[in-house]
Amino acid sequence: MPIIIAFVAGLLMSVGVAYSQMIDPQKVLGFLTLNANWDPSLMLVMAAGLAVYSTGFWLFAKKDKPLFASHFSLPSKKDLDKPLIIGSLLFGAGWGLVGYCPGPALAAISSGSVGTLVFIGAMVAGWFISRRLPI
Amino acid sequence: MENFTPFEAVVGGSLIGLGAVMLFIFSGRIAGISGITSSALFSSEGRSWRLAFVAGVVAGPLLLGLLVTDFSYSTPEFGWQVIVAGLLVGIGTGWGSGCTSGHGICGISRLSPRSVTATLLFMLSGVVVATLLR
Numbered sequence: 001m002p003i004i005i006a007f008v009a010g011l012l013m014s015v016g017v018a019y020s021q022m023i024d025p026q027k028v029l030g031f032l033t034l035n036a037n038w039d040p041s042l043m044l045v046m047a048a049g050l051a052v053y054s055t056g057f058w059l060f061a062k063k064d065k066p067l068f069a070s071h072f073s074l075p076s077k078k079d080l081d082k083p084l085i086i087g088s089l090l091f092g093a094g095w096g097l098v099g100y101c102p103g104p105a106l107a108a109i110s111s112g113s114v115g116t117l118v119f120i121g122a123m124v125a126g127w128f129i130s131r132r133l134p135i
Numbered sequence: 136m137e138n139f140t141p142f143e144a145v146v147g148g149s150l151i152g153l154g155a156v157m158l159f160i161f162s163g164r165i166a167g168i169s170g171i172t173s174s175a176l177f178s179s180e181g182r183s184w185r186l187a188f189v190a191g192v193v194a195g196p197l198l199l200g201l202l203v204t205d206f207s208y209s210t211p212e213f214g215w216q217v218i219v220a221g222l223l224v225g226i227g228t229g230w231g232s233g234c235t236s237g238h239g240i241c242g243i244s245r246l247s248p249r250s251v252t253a254t255l256l257f258m259l260s261g262v263v264v265a266t267l268l269r
Binding site: 001002003004005006007008009010011012013014015016017018019020021022023024025026027029030032033034035037038039040041042044045046047048049050051052053054055056057058060065066067068069071072073074075077078079080083084085086087088089090091092093094095096097098099100101102103105106107108109110111113114115116118119120121122123124125126127128129130131134135 | 136137138139140141143144145146147148149150151152153154155156157158159160161162163164165166168169172173176177183184185187188189190191192193194195196197198199203206208209210211212213214216217218219220221222223224225226227228229230231232234235236238239240241242243244245247248249252253254256257258259260261262263264265266268269
């Protein structure tokens with residue numbers, strides 16, 4: 001059952017990314033680039049996602065466990081440490097350079113585009129580096 | 136603002152929130168795409184559900200292509216930019232423990248100070264880099 005849940009969750013998120021056109025890096029760059037053609041769509045995608053997630057989360061967070069697992073697995077770290085700050089700034093720089101964050105890049109893998117596949121390869125290498133060289 | 140697509144943004148964003156909150160309600164997990172995918176690749180614990188999630192992410196646009204006749208999207212040109220950007224996104228989300236889904240949707244909804252901080256920082260550097268380059 002957890003396998004089916006995980007597949008459907010990933011599928012719904014990805015259909016949302018594709019339908020909102022956030023799968024298209026030009027659409028994302030239209031939001032990140034502040035000019036006369038500024039496109040606020042990404043902000044509305046986030047607002048809608050936050051509205052749905054926070055409603056479900058806060059309605060359900062009072063329960064003592066999830067429906068199909070023995071406990072909730074939530075992040076335990078609380079401090080605003082150096083890896084969080086430096087990592088987030090570097091991630092944003094890469095996002096602004098090409099317009100891809102991890103979800104849209106993975107969702108676009110079936111396009112077979114060389115640019116997309118090379119981005120994913122470099123991102124996987126980056127994950128490997130971050131695990132080998134913690135700061 | 137002629138490129139603004141509010142209808143698609145609200146429907147698509149709601150689907151993202153729905154998929155993500157489903158993973159929390161049924162499995163108690165945070166739907167962070169960078170964390171789930173990198174752990175599926177580099178950690179053997181919990182690999183099967185993580186691979187299933189990634190398979191769902193990959194299948195999404197194929198499903199939408201069956202449902203919507205005029206569905207298409209652009210992809211980046213191959214060049215040094217995709218290599219540098221991919222490395223920055225990988226290292227950055229690795230060190231920063233999350234991306235737009237895990238921090239931006241799930242973490243902000245949980246009112247996590249780390250996720251609010253991370254989202255403000257990656258939005259800020261994303262806007263600065265994109266705007267300076269164009």
